[in-house]
Amino acid sequence: MYGRNGGAEVLLVGEPDDPVLLEMLTILRTGYRPWTTVVLMDPADASEGPFWIRDISDFSVIPAAYFCRGGACSLPVGTARELEELLAQDP
Numbered sequence: 611m612y613g614r615n616g617g618a619e620v621l622l623v624g625e626p627d628d629p630v631l632l633e634m635l636t637i638l639r640t641g642y643r644p645w646t647t648v649v650l651m652d653p654a655d656a657s658e659g660p661f662w663i664r665d666i667s668d669f670s671v672i673p674a675a676y677f678c679r680g681g682a683c684s685l686p687v688g689t690a691r692e693l694e695e696l697l698a699q700d701p
Contacts, residue, residue: 617645617646617647617679618643618645618646618647618677618678618679618700619646619647619648619649619677619678619679620638620646620647620648620649620675620676620677620678620693621649621651621675621676621678621683622634622635622648622649622650622651622673622674622675623651623652623653623672623673623674623675623676623686624652624653624672624673624674625652625673626650628673630673630688630689630690631650631673633689633690634673634675634690634693635648635650636690637690637693637694637697638693638697641697643697653672672688673688674686674687674688675687675688675692675693675696677693677696677697677700679700684696
């Protein structure tokens with residue numbers, strides 16, 4: 611699941627047409643992130659997602675972005691700005 615270069619995953623939870631979620635997608639499309647996998651998910655489908663998503667039991671922030679690396683995920687962020695700050699902290 612994790613790329614040989616320490617790939618990361620970003621889980622976006624919410625409705626695909628939500629303006630905040632679309633803004634988060636714009637942030638993810640900006641810059642060079644070759645080893646980052648982005649997953650867009652409706653919160654109702656969480657039990658159907660990959661194993662690392664099923665471990666997130668509380669989708670209390672919607673829309674939300676979770677940054678995951680090495681099997682551990684961040685707390686959710688609910689704005690594009692917060693996602694941008696979270697991505698900037700990743701080495």
